[in-house]
Amino acid sequence: MSTTNAKRTDNGGSQDLDVIIVGAGFAGLYLLDRLRSMGMAVQVFEAGGGLGGVWYWNCYPGARVDSSGPIYQYSRDDLWRKWQFSELYPSWQELREYFRYVDEKLGLSRDIRFNRRVNEAEFDPARNRWIVRSNDGSVASARYFVLCTGFGSKPYVPDLPGLSDFAGERHHTALWPQQGLDMAGKRVGVVGTGASGVQVAQEAAGVAAHLTVFQRTPNLALPMRQTKLDDDTIRRMKEKYPEIYDRRTKTFAGFDYDFLAKSAFEVSDDERQAIFERLWEMGGFAPWLGTFNDIFVNEEANRAAYKFWRDKTRARINDPAVAEMLAPTEPIHPFGVKRPSLEQHFYEVFNRDNVSLVDLRTAPIERVTRSGIRTTAGEHDLDILVLATGFDAVTGGLTSIDIRGTQGETLREKWAKGVRAHLGMAVAGFPNLLFVYGPQSPNAFCNGPTCAEVQGDWVARLLDHLRQRNHTRIEATVAAEEAWRAQVLELADATLFPRADSWYLGANIPGKPREMLAFTGGLPAYLAKCRESAERGYEGFAIS
Structure with missing residues (x-):
């Protein structure tokens, strides 16, 4: 070189x-x-x-990529042959290791x-x-x-009144302390339910004294289907890498799968349901970018996809009132037109006694106080405030x-x-x-x-x-x-x-x-x- x-x-x-x-x-x-x-x-x-770009900054608890490892790397033969991720959806730590490996190879x-x-x-x-x-x-x-x-x-930090008054730890997920932050035994508040909010909530629920999630718009999150990868699985996957990398420039979103060559209503009700089920079991973005080809242009087809997602999701949530907030009977917006996140056990988090969900549509934030967040419905005391509020x-x-x-x-x-x-x-x-x-x-x-x-x-x-x-x-x-x-x-x-x-x-x-x-x-x-x-x-x- x-x-x-x-x-x-x-x-x-x-x-x-x-x-x-x-x-x-x-x-x-x-x-x-x-x-x-x-x-x-x-x-x-x-x-x-x-x-690593975003993977230098993204080091918050639970941060991981929402594309599978085989497709989320360079396609160069001299790089992928000697590299392997340990999970299907790699963590930020493994992605940093990958970039160090690439650096060693290419100087x-x-x-x-x-x-x-x-x-x-x-x-x-x-x-x-x-x-x-x-x-x-x-x-x-x-x-x-x-x-x-x-x-x-x-990173986008909303102009919340009193934000600078908060006396505890306050961090945007994209500006997380590189040395980490211990949430164990703390009262944690997460503002936002995009990808980083989902991932932090999954991690915080298991260790925090109490977790409060402040949601404006429900996330139509999809099952990640995370799995550990052993050597034999990786060997079999790599046999298909050349085909995968060749295919990705021929698909809508640069993945190794694409929309189906059929619309949602040119098949029977039973076949449509069976296809939704198959894509759901595949997980990842398959229900979003591997589904019927009219899902983003035909409102009836989109509504069918939303109904399937809603019913699958509500079945995982114990409290009907919480289920209505997370997966409303009537969609707030069409399915998939906001980027869906991938989750592992996000919806089960809200079945825990130490987790609360605040609907900011009905109880907006009035201000951040020294001790937490005050909404129109009451006070929420916090030790750690996580701003999962996205980006410009x-x-x-x-x-x-x-x-x-x-x-x-x-x-x-x-x-x-x-x-x-x-x-x-x-x-x-x-x-x-x-x-x-x-x-x-x-x-x-x-x-x-x-x-x-x-x-x-x-x-x-x-x-x-x-x-x-x-x-x-x-x-x-x-x-x-x-x-x-x-x-x-x-x-x-x-x-x-x-x-x-x-x-x-x-x-x-x-x-x-x-x-x-x-x-x-x-x-x-x-x-x-x-x-x-x-x-x-x-x-x-x-x-x-």
Whole structure:
């Protein structure tokens, strides 16, 4: 693997690079390896103290990935053959071990600057380079600025009155203490029931003196079907890895399974029920992304899926009033249009004497007090307050950096009027800026490592194309980004996704434009659009 040494300038020790990548998760590490192998001078700037992106920050109790291990890793033969997870759905600890293994194999850390949070970046049109400033005082310049910040890198802390008054331990799940936090014998409150809220609640219930879960919207969580993996199981699984990795670019969400080639009502009632049962037993995202092909466009089909989920879930909850809060008779929103979490025993938690559920729809939070949380229905005394309140997703990691283009406005200012990002990777007025897993790409509807590799490959080929022709500048055209935006929104409007106030639409963040932030046409259709642009000389981009 060849590398080109970065060139030192004489203006205060700043560096001239070919490419600066922000973020050392799956996408950033993949691109670092690809671009280095092409002989480019590349560095990754990472805000955290270690590899893994979200898996550096996600270290709260119970944190684990919601995709199965075989598909949640790089597809390189020289990596997967000698690696094995011990569980089907790996924990954050094992994912950190995986990234250390990848680093040992590929020697990535030598070109990563840890604990370096990028604060601002400005394009210099005279030199066609980005000037990048970070929190450690460093200044670097690069021809290309590639953001791999992921869709969950800006934690959202709601503006709860009195939050700073709380006298106990208070942590957002994405900013959990790296040394851990002992919840044993404590009164624990969890605000939020997304993925991290579900996982923390499962862990806290068994050790806390009392657990109080504050729920606004019920999570339509699916059974994880976690299992330990022995050597024989892993050997048999690996026999299918080449087929799995080949298949994943051909499925809607980059997994090794896809929607069925039939709609919910072209089969009999008995067959439909049997299919729901089979997918339920498979677990994971199969009931969500391996089900009937009209589940997100046909309200009747979606309602059938919700009814099946509701009845399965309510059967696990002893108290009918609690069951109605967790799995309402009438759906608050269509099934699957907010990202479902995977759970192991979440619903059984509420059968315990030391667990309470607070419905914030009927008893909203009035304020956080020194000793806990006060709702309109009463006080809840707490020692530990867990904010499982999610992220300014998809765009937040990008707009939290002061990125200034050629028109005098920042990326945040441009996107305040609605996202425009051609192919979900580039923006007019911001030359030589690219991003992976960004808005208007498949992001939330694509397995992370799959997206990292296929988008990373496209970016690498693009940069090689420019280098071979001695081009030094590329940016999306206004017409192209407007057309792409229209297509993304039109695809979403044909589905049931806009029927929920989800982070898919930015609806969890006050003041954020409510619009679909992901390409909902599926990975194969997205890749076809990317190939089409490349084959036409990168149509939709101005190159010079």
